[in-house]
Amino acid sequence: MSLELSSVKADLDAFCGAPLAARGTGFDTVWTVPAAQAHGALERLKSRHGFNMLADLTCVDLQGFGKETGAPSPAPAGARFKLVYRLSALDPATGLLNARLALDAWVDGDAGPVSAGDLFPCADWLEREVWDMFGVSFSDRPDITRILMYPEFVGHPLRKDYPIKKRQPLIGPPDGPPRERLTEADLRPRIVE
Amino acid sequence: MKAHESRSYMLNMGPAHPAMHGVIRLLLMLEGEHVLDAEAEIGYLHRAFEKHAENDPWNNVVPWTDRLNYVSPLINNSGYCMAVEKLAGIAIPERAQYLRVISSEVSRITDHLTCVGANAMELGSFTAFLYLLQAREELYRCVDRLTGARVTTSYTRVGGVKGDMPADWPDMVRKAFEKVRSTVKDADGLLTKNRIFVDRTRGTGVLSKEKALAYGITGPMLRSAGVPYDVRRAQPYLVYDRLDFEVPVGETGDNYDRYLVRLAEIDQSMRIVEQCFAQIPAGPIQSPDQALPGSKMSDLGKRGMTADLLKAKADVDPTLEGGARCGRDSVMAPVPDATLPPKEETYGSIEGLMRHFEIIMWGRGITPPAGEAYQAVEGGNGELGFHVVSDGRDRAWRVRVRPPCFFNMAGLHELLKGALVADIIATFGSINMIAGELDR
Amino acid sequence: MSCCVTPPAWQGWLWSGALIFAAVNFGLGVAAFLSWVERKQSALLQDRIGANRAEIFGFRALGLFHIFSDAIKMLTKEDFAPPAGLRPWHSLAPIVSMGCAALCLAALPFGDSVEFLGRSWSLTPLPLEYGVVFVLALLSIGVHGVVMAGRSSGSNYGLLGGLRGAAQMISYEVAMLAILAAPLYIYGTLDLSEIARWQARTWHGIPMWGIFLQPLAFILFMTAGAAETKRAPFDLPEGEAEIVGYFVEYSGMKFGMFLTTDFIESIVLAGMATTLFLGGWHVPGLSALGLPSLVAALLGVGAFILKVMTVLWVLMQVRWTLPRFRFDQLLDLGWKNILPLALANLLVTVWAAALLS
Structure with missing residues (x-):
């Protein structure tokens, strides 16, 4: 690992106004950023410190963590969802990793931070999946759509209060009740505006 | 997708289509034969892997991982178990590490053979497809001998592998490799200098380095664009730091480069397996009597x-x-x-x-301490990552798969804009989209 | 037509009619046989067995019964027409396609004239003085079938396939005319049986077949002919993996008719190639043996069929070896590569003929 993360952390601490909680070393470093400053932190990391690839953006639902085993929940009081941004600083010439970094962002309720789609285009699909599976919305994406589930799905499946055997309401064909005979109009392709 | 002028029309390469391997839907806005816009709709093969992983004990998740990238199941098995072992702090024996490397590389060869074959078939060369599938058949026989199944292998467990390899297995694999080499040579002869194939794949589906990095694309797609990123080199795991292999790199990032990169990787994987057979520590020594x-x-x-x-x-x-x-x-x-x-x-x-x-027994089992771990391995399509969260129970709290196909597909619409309808087939085939991994 | 006694006109019509019937049946039979050949040849090439399950009373016959089982399957399927399509055109398209292809068979010269019962019978079903143009014209009309099929399927896939098919066939017709200009200049006639007879001459013992006089034209003709009949590496309109083709909304026997059209057009192509370049019914050295006219003629017919089969075998081999062209590359090949080469060939031919005579 050729990038010194201590200087990066100092820069980010300055940006966020408070030292970030850290754990892990080397390629497994994890820093906790406030959700409101997540976008700014990503932007700084990308433009100043060479973190050019968003390897992953995912979410963890910590409701009920440690209930059976008594393990302490890492969530600050009241927070339920944790977004994890995984960044890589890749050297395009040698193909070696200068650094890997994970940013944890605790989400207030289910209103997430600003979308990272302008920095990393793959965040578009990743955020759609987070919304689909967890219901965490992104503040500048009011028209976010589902990606893995069908549009009429009710609920957010990976939440801890969604039982795995839950049933969904049955859905019919798009326009009105089922018809006996298909007509020409049903088969003409519709251009979606 | 917006409606353009009246000259354009929408074509739906729907989930049921001969060239959409796996199930996926492509909505295309076409003007004549040119693609103005493309949108991919995924999720047809979503089987709730991550939800099931939260409900089953740690070792029971291994059969679910088989079904992720189902043409290279052993890589998924190894990746998941390595993530859990990292979390639990278990160090596995050296022979098990070598076995995981060997099985992963054999899986990688089957993945690339399938991808190149299917791509050739969609471009019209049925013969190359069937030749490559014969070679893959030999390898499946070897995998069957080792794990008991051809595709749903479930070979690794947390702490090692399920069982050792039979004494005659290295020779079986070497014989299979002879067949793979001769078949790849045949397919190479049929395709690499074939004017028609080169015309179809050169200059189509061009991916630039910057776009690839912006979309998080890894694996043969990124390497064909000129970035030699391979997780086995960048962040070595298991015994890859002791093995000598090259990372093939392309130049222009078009479909032809991806084809060449995959063929070269088959060669390199065979090289790795042969080195492993030479270096692997001694196996069980059983005295015949008693x-x-x-x-x-x-x-x-x-x-x-x-x-x-x-x-x-x-x-x-x-x-x-x-x-x-x-x-x-x-x-x-x-x-x-x-x-x-x-x-x-x-x-x-x-x-x-x-x-x-x-x-x-249910309710008992492996209980890694509370915490998180992320382990990245090099899958057939790129960086396959497993992010595992535990709260100390006998089953996972959260398992997240970082699917390489997902990122490849997210960038697909950029590759297709401005292409012809026929290029869609060539490009889509060379991405090696596996629906099991894309949708989980 | 060389003959001794002019027969009454109605006898000529009856004989022609019988021969046309025989030729079309021959074509259909060989087309059915070709479906089996395609399966087995591709299987041999791809190191597998091919279809061999159809059996009658336990007798498998190497899978030949699949011809019958396929036909029965197609005949017993539902005749489906897409509700969004245009029903009359949908039904008419396969008839036009197959009819034109089958009629081309009638113009092929299967053998020389036979002296029998004091008269000479021609073994060309339709003895036309402009046979070459007749075949090319009928292939042109076959384009209508493709376009009708594509347009009336009510689906964008079919439309794309129909448009591709039409563009491809039209461009390669132009190419074919240009290619054939050179050999026709040498033969000096458009009558197919005359052309076959012309090639019976020898030069120092080598028969003056078109393939020796015009090798470039032969290769170009095979390429353009394969493109015209949507065969081999030019089967983009029926590109199975891409847009499924102009017959995407067809099922049952109508679909079977399109497939049969494909095979019959291959036979027509092979027949034309044989007639124009391989000497038609000519067997080198047969005339020296002095056999009775009937036997010689039958041997000639056998030779013609053998040559057609050989050309078909080569076409099949090419089909299963090469990948498909992309559409714009296909049209580029026709207009920018084949057409100039054909015209250059014509120039060289005319110049060489002027030098030699």
Whole structure:
């Protein structure tokens, strides 16, 4: 690992106004950023410190963590969802990793931070999946759509209060009740505006 | 997608289409034969892997991982188990590490053979497809001998691998590699300098370095664009730092470069496996006499005649899970609360029996300490990452798969804009989208 | 047509009619046989067995019964027409396609004239003085079938396939005319049986077949002919993996008719190639043996069929070896590569003929 993360952390601490909680070393470093400053932190990391690839953006639902085993929940009081941004600083010439970094962002309720789609285009699909599976919305994406589930799905499946055997309401064909005979109009392709 | 002028029309390459391997829907806005816009709709093969992983004990998730990238199942098995072992702090024996590397590389070869073959078939060359599938058949036979199944292998366990390899397996694999080499040479002759194939794939589906990095694309797609990023080199795991192999890199990032990169990677994977066979530490040494057949041992054990079983030597097929003591510690870490004991102990002592049940029974089992771990391996399509969260129970709190196909597909619409309809087929085939991994 | 006694006109019509019937049946039979050949040849090439399950009373016959089982399957399927399509055109398209292809068979010269019962019978079903143009014209009309099929399927896939098919066939017709200009200049006639007879001459013992006089034209003709009949590496309109083709909304026997059209057009192509370049019914050295006219003629017919089969075998081999062209590359090949080469060939031919005579 050729990038010194201590200087990066100092820069980010300055940006966020408070030292970030850290754990892990080397390629497994994890820093906790406030959700409101997540976008700014990503932007700084990308433009100043060479973190050019968003390897992953995912979410963890910590409701009920440690209930059976008594393990302490890492969530600050009241927070339920944790977004994890995984960044890589890749050297395009040698193909070696200068650094890997994970940013944890605790989400207030289910209103997430600003979308990272302008920095990393793959965040578009990743955020759609987070919304689909967890219901965490992104503040500048009011028209976010589902990606893995069908549009009429009710609920957010990976939440801890969604039982795995839950049933969904049955859905019919798009326009009105089922018809006996298909007509020409049903088969003409519709251009979606 | 917006409606453009009246000259354009929408074509739906729907989920049921001969060229959409896996199931996926492409909505195309076409003007004549040119693609103005493309949108991919995924999720047709979503089977809730991540939800199931939260409901099943740690080892029970391994069969779910088979079904992720189902043409290279052994890589998924290894990746998941490595993530859990990182979390639990288990170090696996060296022979098990070599076995994981060998099986991963064999899986990688089958993945690339399937991709190149399917791509050739969609461009019209049925013969190359069938030749490559024959070579893949030989490799599947080898995988079957090792794990018991061709595709749904479930080979690894937390703490090691399920069972050792049979004594004749290296020779079987070497013979299969001869067939793979000759078949790849045939397919190479049919395609690489073929004017028609080159015309179809050169200059189509061009991916630039910057776009690839922006979309998080890894694997053969990124390497064909000129970035030699390979997780086995950048963040070595298992025994890859002891092995000598090259990372093939393309130049322009078009479909032809991806085809060449995959063919070169097949070669390199075979090289890795041969080095592993040379370097692998010695396996179980069983002295032929005084070995009790496994069936007899289990009979005696069930009837309660266990007096001498602890000191006996069991003669059990090395590929069977929970093997004999002589081979056990070479493929499973001797961690009492994570791995199964050898059969002599299971049948011969009460502690062994208890240990066996403590791992198998529902509600008991492996309990890694609370925490998180991320482990990245090099899958057939790029960086396959497993992010595992535990709260100390016998099952995972969260398992997240970072699917390389997802990122490749996210960038697909950029590759297709401005292409012709026929280029869609060539480009889509060379991305190697596996729906099992994309949708999980 | 060389003959001794002019027969009454109605006898000529009857004989022609019988021969046309025989030729079309021959074509259909060989087309059915070709479906089996395609399966087995591709299987041999791809190191597998091919279809061999159809059996009658346990007798498998190497899978030949699949011809019958396929036909029965197609005949017993539902005749489906897409509700969004245009029903009359949908039904008419396969008839036009197959009819034109089958009629081309009638113009092929299967053998020389036979002296029998004091008269000479021609073994060309339709003895036309402009046979070459007749075949090319009928292939042109076959384009209508493709376009009708594509347009009336009510689906964008079919439309794309129909448009591609039409563009491809039209461009390669132009190419074919240009290619054939050179050999026709040498033969000096458009009558197919005359052309076959012309090639019976020898030069120092080598028969003056078109393939020796015009090798470039032969290769170009095979390429353009394969493109015209949507065969071999030019089967983009029926590109199975891409847009499924102009017959995407067809099922049952109508679909079977399109497939049969494909095979019959291959036979027509092979027949034309044989007639124009391989000497038609000519067997080198047969005339020296002095056999009775009937036997010689039958041997000639056998030779013609053998040559057609050989050309078909080569076409099949090419089909299963090469990948498909992309559409714009296909049209580029026709207009920018084949057409100039054909015209250059014509120039060289005319110049060489002027030098030699």
